[in-house]
Amino acid sequence: MYEHLETAKNQTNLKRIVVDPVSRVEGHGKVTLLLDAENKVQQARLHIVEFRGFERFIQGRPYWELPVLVQRLCGICPVSHHLAAAKAIDQLVGVDPVNLPVAAEKLRRLLHFGQVFQSHALHFFHLSSPDLLFGFESDISKRSVIAVLGAYPDLGVQGVMMRKYGQEVIRMVSGKRIHGTGAIAGGMNKSLTKAERDYLLEGIDQMVEWSVASVELIKKVHCSNLPYYDDFGTIRSNYLGLTKPNGALELYHGGLRAKNDKGETIIDHVDYCHYNDYIHEEVRSWTYMKFPYLLSLGKENGWYRVGPLARVNNCDFIDTPLAEAARVEFKAHSGEAMVHSTLAFHWARLIETLHCAESIKSLLNDPDILSHDLVAQGEKRYEGVGVVEAPRGTLFHHYQVDENDIVTKANLIVSTTSNNMAMNESVRQVAAEYLSGQELTEPLLNNLEVAIRAYDPCLSCATHAMGKMPLQLELINAEGQLIDKLVKHSNGDIERNSHA
Amino acid sequence: MSKTITIDGQVIPFEEGQTIMEAATEAGVYIPHLCHHPEYTPHGSCKLCNVNVNGRTCSACTFPAMEGQQILNDAKDINEERKKITQMLFVEGNHFCPSCEKTGNCQLQAVAYHLNMLDDHFPLFYPHRELDASHAEVLIDHNRCIFCTLCVRASQQKDGKDVFAISGRGINKHLIINAESGLLKDSELEATDQAAHVCPTGAILIKRTGYQVPIGERIYDHTQIDQVSLNSENIQHDN
Numbered sequence: 001m002y003e004h005l006e007t008a009k010n011q012t013n014l015k016r017i018v019v020d021p022v023s024r025v026e027g028h029g030k031v032t033l034l035l036d037a038e039n040k041v042q043q044a045r046l047h048i049v050e051f052r053g054f055e056r057f058i059q060g061r062p063y064w065e066l067p068v069l070v071q072r073l074c075g076i077c078p079v080s081h082h083l084a085a086a087k088a089i090d091q092l093v094g095v096d097p098v099n100l101p102v103a104a105e106k107l108r109r110l111l112h113f114g115q116v117f118q119s120h121a122l123h124f125f126h127l128s129s130p131d132l133l134f135g136f137e138s139d140i141s142k143r144s145v146i147a148v149l150g151a152y153p154d155l156g157v158q159g160v161m162m163r164k165y166g167q168e169v170i171r172m173v174s175g176k177r178i179h180g181t182g183a184i185a186g187g188m189n190k191s192l193t194k195a196e197r198d199y200l201l202e203g204i205d206q207m208v209e210w211s212v213a214s215v216e217l218i219k220k221v222h223c224s225n226l227p228y229y230d231d232f233g234t235i236r237s238n239y240l241g242l243t244k245p246n247g248a249l250e251l252y253h254g255g256l257r258a259k260n261d262k263g264e265t266i267i268d269h270v271d272y273c274h275y276n277d278y279i280h281e282e283v284r285s286w287t288y289m290k291f292p293y294l295l296s297l298g299k300e301n302g303w304y305r306v307g308p309l310a311r312v313n314n315c316d317f318i319d320t321p322l323a324e325a326a327r328v329e330f331k332a333h334s335g336e337a338m339v340h341s342t343l344a345f346h347w348a349r350l351i352e353t354l355h356c357a358e359s360i361k362s363l364l365n366d367p368d369i370l371s372h373d374l375v376a377q378g379e380k381r382y383e384g385v386g387v388v389e390a391p392r393g394t395l396f397h398h399y400q401v402d403e404n405d406i407v408t409k410a411n412l413i414v415s416t417t418s419n420n421m422a423m424n425e426s427v428r429q430v431a432a433e434y435l436s437g438q439e440l441t442e443p444l445l446n447n448l449e450v451a452i453r454a455y456d457p458c459l460s461c462a463t464h465a466m467g468k469m470p471l472q473l474e475l476i477n478a479e480g481q482l483i484d485k486l487v488k489h490s491n492g493d494i495e496r497n498s499h500a
Numbered sequence: 501m502s503k504t505i506t507i508d509g510q511v512i513p514f515e516e517g518q519t520i521m522e523a524a525t526e527a528g529v530y531i532p533h534l535c536h537h538p539e540y541t542p543h544g545s546c547k548l549c550n551v552n553v554n555g556r557t558c559s560a561c562t563f564p565a566m567e568g569q570q571i572l573n574d575a576k577d578i579n580e581e582r583k584k585i586t587q588m589l590f591v592e593g594n595h596f597c598p599s600c601e602k603t604g605n606c607q608l609q610a611v612a613y614h615l616n617m618l619d620d621h622f623p624l625f626y627p628h629r630e631l632d633a634s635h636a637e638v639l640i641d642h643n644r645c646i647f648c649t650l651c652v653r654a655s656q657q658k659d660g661k662d663v664f665a666i667s668g669r670g671i672n673k674h675l676i677i678n679a680e681s682g683l684l685k686d687s688e689l690e691a692t693d694q695a696a697h698v699c700p701t702g703a704i705l706i707k708r709t710g711y712q713v714p715i716g717e718r719i720y721d722h723t724q725i726d727q728v729s730l731n732s733e734n735i736q737h738d739n
Binding site for chain 1: 631
């Protein structure tokens with residue numbers, strides 16, 4: 001591993017290279033490299049430089065606002081936040097997942113499949129395909145979806161249309177493509193009309209067909225450069241995600257499963273309401289994003305990856321036939337129990353895209369989505385935990401309310417947060433193995449972004465470390481000497497270390 | 501022969517005792533308003549219904565219709581002033597439409613759309629205002645109160661209670677509750693009271709009902725406030 005590159009042993013006389021902002025990801029982040037006289041990388045970090053603070057400002061609001069308010073965290077995966085919050089507030093009105101009306105659960109699943117489908121299509125076609133089709137160090141003019149549309153017009157249009165279809169699924173279920181309503185405590189506020197169902201059915205076969213073609217495309221890209229794709233940014237890690245009780249791939253509701261790098265089970269079928277007994281978060285001074293870890297393995301070794309690679313790795317099978325065939329082929333290519341290649345995130349993501357298309361088709365043919373039995377009600381509770389598999393990985397929402405229905409405490413572990421350590425490790429791997437010792441040019445630096453992009457991070461979703469954030473303020477004079485230093489520790493204590 | 505006034509060149513009959521607002525509404529002419537409600541005595545505080553009567557600015561909801569009045573209503577400069585007033589209402593409180601449960605059913609939001617209000621224009625005050633969630637069925641979010649006094653009037657005139665009042669002056673104006681503790685739970689308010697349902701914004705809400713009406717079926721999703729207002733107020737008037 002490359003943890004030794006998190007902080008350089010000796011910070012003096014190092015050159016600083018900054019990639020700011022990291023482009024074609026959601027949100028704002030930057031990469032800093034510290035190089036010695038021979039251009040050897042001594043330190044590499046991915047910093048998340050924006051701050052949102054939702055966990056704090058939703059305190060004091062009534063709980064039924066949560067699904068609509070919290071989804072504003074993101075414009076790409078609002079449905080995931082909407083549904084995670086909805087699952088949590090279901091519990092506040094005494095409705096456990098088994099008691100949710102069948103129609104409501106199926107409509108939520110349909111909404112979620114639409115969301116994952118559009119998000120994955122966006123990521124692959126709009127954000128990552130320029131790297132994968134033109135090369136990681138291609139000319140900057142080629143690094144956009146516009147260049148893809150120019151060189152591969154059919155493929156580019158296909159990506160745009162796939163995203164549009166997913167957005168239309170979301171619109172039909174929740175009223176708007178972005179930031180709709182839909183899920184309410186204990187169920188849903190509408191079902192699909194026959195006209196809405198038929199409208200979506202019209203396009204679904206094409207979506208399945210294009211999804212199959214995209215899996216074939218990424219397989220070809222990956223396997224034609226196999227040693228490189230299997231090594232670039234690759235790290236061995238643990239993996240976390242939800243699975244169905246029978247071990248199948250699950251995106252909406254299931255138990256927590258974690259496996260180590262050899263494929264051995266760490267936890268399985270864990271009720272996510274008890275996530276706090278298994279997962280903790282660490283805060284570091286140089287980034288607004290926390291570092292979650294599996295408690296049983298500790299801070300050093302307990303970090304894990306989430307998202308498409310984790311889910312496809314973790315599950316025993318996928319319950320839609322075309323995606324399952326793709327999964328079998330995917331797992332076989334590495335010859336290991338787990339696929340660790342960071343660039344294989346793209347392959348896994350497109351297998352999930354295919355799974356979503358197949359699942360949308362199946363749900364659209366299910367008459368339950370037209371039912372008006374949409375809301376259940378039970379005894380009021382004071383705490384709720386909702387977990388879904390968002391496009392970028394496992395997403396935790398945890399709320400407490402008082403007797404007046406007002407939110408008193410909130411904890412969000414957002415998917416990208418779980419990949420924080422992994423993204424940093426991948427950045428360090430690329431820096432150490434592919435960049436170290438070279439004269440760094442702009443195209444070479446894109447390699448760092450390619451490694452980050454594989455995770456499809458949503459940096460704006462993932463920054464909530466309010467109140468516990470350790471901070472360090474240094475005053476350095478023109479000669480580079482440290483004049484003054486102020487440190488705020490994570491317990492809130494402030495220490496001054498004056499060198500003046 | 502009935503008496504008439506003229507609004508924007510349209511001759512409109514009125515009955516003795518009617519306000520300009522009442523005569524206009526009956527004739528199908530919309531005058532933007534927020535504090536006016538046909539079932540309660542006019543208050544004339546929001547000033548959105550300002551019209552030009554024979555060269556003078558008056559509140560249409562309080563000013564009596566009189567023979568021969570020449571009135572300007574749907575005029576560019578008047579609507580610009582109304583828009584400014586609406587912008588001030590937005591910046592004085594904390595109105596976050598994207599997550600507010602009243603979105604799509606909110607008169608403040610709808611009138612802002614009607615007046616083509618595209619931004620806040622004025623600096624936001626971000627005042628610190630409290631939520632009163634103490635009542636089992638009704639929630640007050642003071643962030644969204646525009647001091648229209650409709651709840652005050654509804655409680656007094658329809659419910660036979662006196663639950664609400666406006667206290668303070670100018671920028672310190674605020675809604676108060678008639679209870680020693682100042683909390684809604686200790687007041688006489690019941691969820692079935694008119695006062696709990698009359699709020700034109702999302703300040704007074706029935707708890708646990710938010711977002712139950714899907715997008716597309718909310719009051720102002722497909723119809724602008726002028727049409728909704730004329731239809732509903734004429735129905736109420738006919739009744």
